[in-house]
Amino acid sequence: MTKSYDIAVIGGGPGGYMAALHAARFGKKVMLVEKDFLGGTCLNRGCIPSKTWLKNAEIIEAIELSREWGIQTDNITISLDKMKKRKDEVISRLRNGVMFLLKQGKIDVYEAEGFVEEGNIVKVVSDKKEERVQTDKIIVATGSSPSVPPIDGLDSASFYTSDTIFDIEKIPSSLTIIGGGVIGVELATIFSSLKTNVTIIEMGGRIIPTEDADASKALAKSLQKKGVQILTDAKVTSVKQNGDKTIVECLNEKGESVSVEGEALLVSVGRKPNLSAVQAVKLEQNGPFIKVNEKMETSYPNIYAVGDVIGGYQLAHAAYMEGIVAASNAAGCERKMDEKVVPRCIFTLPEVASVGLTEEEAERKGLQVKAERFDLAGNGKALVSGDTSGFIKIVYDEKYGEIIGVTMVGPHVTEMISEASSFISLEGTVEELANMIHPHPTISESFFDVARNIIDKSKK
CATH class of the missing domain: 3.50.50.60 (FAD/NAD(P)-binding domain)
Incomplete structure (x- = not known):
């Protein structure tokens, strides 16, 4: 040597x-x-x-x-x-x-x-x-x-992973996505905008299952509005190649067999x-x-x-x-x-961004917390932008008001989540946030609005 x-x-x-x-x-x-x-x-x-x-x-x-x-x-x-x-x-x-x-x-x-x-x-x-x-x-x-799961027939079928999907040779007329996590929903957003008929098959009870339940619900509603079909509580049992089509067989939450046919198949079930x-x-x-x-x-x-x-x-x-x-x-x-200060971003339309604990995680840990949500339907910039489907939610300690988690859904919220990360890192409280001046009209002022609502309610 x-x-x-x-x-x-x-x-x-x-x-x-x-x-x-x-x-x-x-x-x-x-x-x-x-x-x-x-x-x-x-x-x-x-x-x-x-x-x-x-x-x-x-x-x-x-x-x-x-x-x-x-x-x-x-x-x-x-x-x-x-x-x-x-x-x-x-x-x-x-x-x-x-x-x-x-x-x-x-x-x-x-x-x-x-x-x-x-x-x-x-x-x-x-x-x-x-x-x-x-x-x-x-x-x-x-x-x-x-990760490629051991699904019956998958090894003899044609499919993409996140490593290969960006080399796809043509826009498929239909795309089946196994997995409703971050990769799955982002690619569903891309291909649905390209007028591909997209179906997401998710084993869990909801898409993006590790994120806030309200965020999952809002994103699912947005994707469905764009024509994306979402099957939850669905277990894939087999995959079969039939000419230029791929057929995915799965069992729904009732144990009934469901068949999904697509021109292309994407497997995105983790790494x-x-x-x-x-x-x-x-x-x-x-x-x-x-x-x-x-x-x-x-x-x-x-x-x-x-x-x-x-x-x-x-x-x-x-x-x-x-x-x-x-x-x-x-x-x-x-x-x-x-x-605890690592932000998580999902670049769908609308975007989803979060940091710290979700409301469900805090409750599972036995923490005494409260949560407050502000819908972007009441935000001027969101109305101007034509996208009011989102919200901002703060999870905070009930006794001291310390912010321990934030979830955002809406346009460009991935650019805003760092403010929440800073607050959590500095052990900031909702009262301190409510005293900070935010520019108007911006989506970011909704972060202030949530805190202001919390303070106003506490005085009643």
Whole structure:
């Protein structure tokens, strides 16, 4: 072994490249190993391509709404080729940006596959050669892959996952989506705007089941208004290919058999960790994922893990902070991850954003809380925008008024949720929020309106 590094990072996604950049800022000699494209799932197959196409969906909806506002337009024509070209251009530009930052940080990037071995050694394997590198600390950021359930007949049928759907060759006339989580509802939004007949099959009692029940209800109503069919409490029993159609058989909540036929099938039922890089070391696991503490330390000395491979929220911005925390600790500067202030965003139309505990989660924990909701039907900017279907809900401690959770549904609420994150991080109260001046007319002033309503009710 002729090379040695202070810190080695395996994986070039958000958690990995952020860890590498942060470690370099501490003056450490850093290597990063990535076998695929820099940027990971988020940049190449997830957040960025989906948001690029969701912008198309937003524009299509705006054009259709404009006809009711006196703006006459011809029929919309859609070029999937141009949509894909723009998506690829955005991805390429951001990829180059990541590479520029890594070069600027003087980080050695290996286009190869990395494997952790005992003794703080990273085996680097590429098409050209294999070498072993000595390191002081290792940060594992190998990400995750789409989980494909063992459904009868699925292995012999044609289907997409979130990794492949953005390379689809034509807009399907109909699309069946197995899974009503974040990926499922975002892609339902995209394809319904492209006039595809979309059906979501969700095993749970509602879509986005980990989010606030009112948010789930509002989003379901919006999707159904756009023609999306939603089957909940539905268990998929088999998949069959019939020519150019895919038939999904499932049982509904009554135990009755339901058949859904579609030109295309998307399977989006969660993700599994990529663990091949750590098979040589016995890391303690949390279910299928690598177990870490709040410092991102694994059960093995000098090995840290961040991002999708540790489970949790599996969000790029969570991975960013996990990477910063891991790099800080690996560099000898103690830091801890605060999971309670991680915002969660769903880029549907309307958008859904939340942070902290939902009302249901707080009640399950036995906390003495109250919740207050303000509907956007009473918001001037929402009326101007023609989108009043959303709301803002605050969950707060009954005794002290401390805000412990916020859920928002409406236009561009993903741009507003950081204010709620700040409040929760700073242990802010509804009284403090009610004393803050918000600009008018904006959607954001509804956050103030909720707090004002809480204070007014408390004085009665």
